[in-house]
Amino acid sequence: MLQGLAGTWVVVGALLWGCGLALLQGGMLYPRESRSRERKELDGLWRFRADFSQNRRQGFEQQWYRTPLRESGPSLDMPVPSSFNDVGQDGRLRSFVGWVWYEREATLPQRWTEDLGTRVVLRIGSAHYYAIVWVNGVHVAEHEGGHLPFEADVSRLVQSGPLSSCRITIAINNTLSPNTLPPGTILYKTDTSKYPKGYFVQNTNFDFFNYAGLHRTVLLYTTPTTYIDDITVTTDVDQDTGLVNYQIVVQGSEHFQLEVCLLDEEGTVVAKGTGGRGQLQVPSAHLWWPYLMHEYPAYLYSLEVKLTAQTAAGFVSDFYTLPVGIRTVAVTQSQFLINGKPFYFHGVNKHEDADIRGKGFDWPLLVKDFNLLRWLGANAFRTSHYPYAEEVMQLCDRYGIVVIDESPGVGIVLAQSYSNVSLQHHLEVMEEMVRRDKNHPSVVMWSVANEPASFLKPAGYYFKTLIAHTKALDPSRPVTFVTNSNYEADLGVPYVDVICVNSYYSWYHDYGHMEVIQLQLATQFESWYKTYQKPIIQSEYGAETITGFHEDPPLMFSEEYQKGLLEQYHVVLDQKRKEYVVGELIWNFADFMTDQSPQRPIGNRKGIFTRQRQPKSAAFLLRERYWKLANETKCHRSAVKSQCVGNSPFTF
Ligand code: GCB
Secondary structure: OOOOOOOOEOOOHHHHHHOOOOOOOOOOOOOOOEOOEOEEEOOEEEEEEEOOOOOOOHHHHOOOOOOOHHHOOOOEEEEEOOOOOOOOOOHHHHOOOOEEEEEEEEEOOHHHHHOOOEEEEEEEOOEEOEEEEEEOOEEEEEEEOOOOOEEEEOHHHHOOOOOOEEEEEEEEEOOOOOOOOOOEEEEEOOOOOOOOOOOEEEEEOOOOOOOOEEOOOEEEEEEEOOEEEEEEEEEEEEOOEEEEEEEEEEEOOOOEEEEEEEEOOOOOEEEEEEOOEEEEEEOOOOOOOOOOOOOOOOOOEEEEEEEEEEEOOEEEEEEEEEEEOOOOEEEOOOOEEEOOEEOOEEEEEOOOOEOOOEOOOOHHHHHHHHHHHHHHOOOEEEOOOOOOOHHHHHHHHHHOOEEEEEOOOEOOOOHHHHOHHHHHHHHHHHHHHHHHHOOOOOEEEEEEEEOOOOOOOOHHHHHHHHHHHHHHHOOOOOEEEEEOOOOOOOOOHHHOOOEEEEOOOOOOOOOOOHHHHHHHHHHHHHHHHHHHOOOEEEEEOOOOEOOOOOOOOOOOEOHHHHHHHHHHHHHHHHHHOOOOEEEEEEOOOEOEOOOOEOOEOOOEOOOOEOOOOOEOHHHHHHHHHHHHHHHHHHHHHOOOHHHOOOOOOOOO
């Protein structure tokens, strides 16, 4: 892979073997059931209380975690997973800033509490933003950051007495500061002629509602006390042989054996290995291809890992199965290559957002979204503007939807947010994110931030450090951040592999003048490319549209204007994609909730689908375009020419 690419950056999968996660301890494998592992989901109704006290600290002063929540005052029923903001009728809760308290009892199987060879782990998929966790009143974990999982080994606590249940209390604070990701500020309004005493508001520099709560599954799972803690897989291709490099970390014992087996989709063993690291060779490998790029996209093998260890109590075994897609990613001066073939991103930006549940994980919504993506002919999305649920990434692997995986680095615009404290936290967040998502074949690039003030002086050092660190964590993928700065002023872009640019011509300026889009967009692309000679993705463009508003000739906010604006962009994209533009991602997949402001009529309406996932006219326009692009690129690469007829969508 190293030879033959004149590009700015190439994949060096094998180097990942040398990589170490500098700051974090331990792995964060997705909790899967196996012959040695059980899981118990704690989704459903939890008890809930928001701390409305003046300093929001009454819960700590009165130690609400010490006794069941019902004993320290009234509580509400709160569904998990869900944001707490939109499920109630209390306006104060919708905009609440401060500590909220969640609690529930979990009944544990007898073996979990009696078998000292069992390790019991509490895992919280996402708690926004800062969380403290107690089990039976004992502090077990603290975590900063709203979009990534964290865990606590609670074996000692649940095995210390004749317990059949345990009480889990989680306090969560959604307050943002200039050093959090995303950043925010609390503004105290002290003019007593206008505001009551102690009045404050939380300000943010991002355009989505700061939903909070337990957004993803909370669960308990078990492993043996000697267990498979982490697996890292990178893949490469040599002729038609797939190469699967693996590295396994074991905790709990120094004396163990590891066996690995790679199975194809039929369940046939295609390669075997032993030991904590190695390379499996798969002759005539089925590669993992993106959706619409191949007749059989998204091929997944299964890597079965078996650990056996000799412990004081006898032999123990642990089993873990990881889905593996064999594919390569590389970037040249003008192309994004997957499996050595040019890949053009035609897709969307999303949000985790829906009526009532806010950012709460919801299977029906997720399946609907993937059905819409495939209907649309989208082959990619960006996780704007934070890491999405692990189940989302799993479906991307399964359907071949390519992902630009973005950190919660959105709204970094204050000078304070470039401090060392902020940078340190951002480095840790990248570690958590890479640790969680490194094995997903669908993830082809990391995005460390969205629209930072990258023209500020400290931005150069900040992004240089952040991008270098991310590359050290994972040399197998390109790294970017998404810019809306001027090409001459941007101090971060020198360090990215692919330039991702957002622009809103004839929306945030030149209102209504769609006739200037082509000139402005062409100038944008040419300026960036002349300066950097790197591939470019139009990572956002779009127009606010209220579904059902019709105006012809088009006026802003009408469905016709959204379509017209997109069409102007497409003219230039069609020219430049023949040169160095490697993708286009519409803003946004669906309408979504934001803070209240005169520009946001109940949220951001730039979706091509409504918040309830119904199509606006632009969805049909994009559908035609994406299928046409897919047909073109597929014809370009495949022998199946007969399917390349007209503009109509084809199916495999
Ligand atoms: C952007 C931001 C996105 C906003 C969008 C808009 O540039 O990246 O978060 O929602 O513009 O609609 O203004």
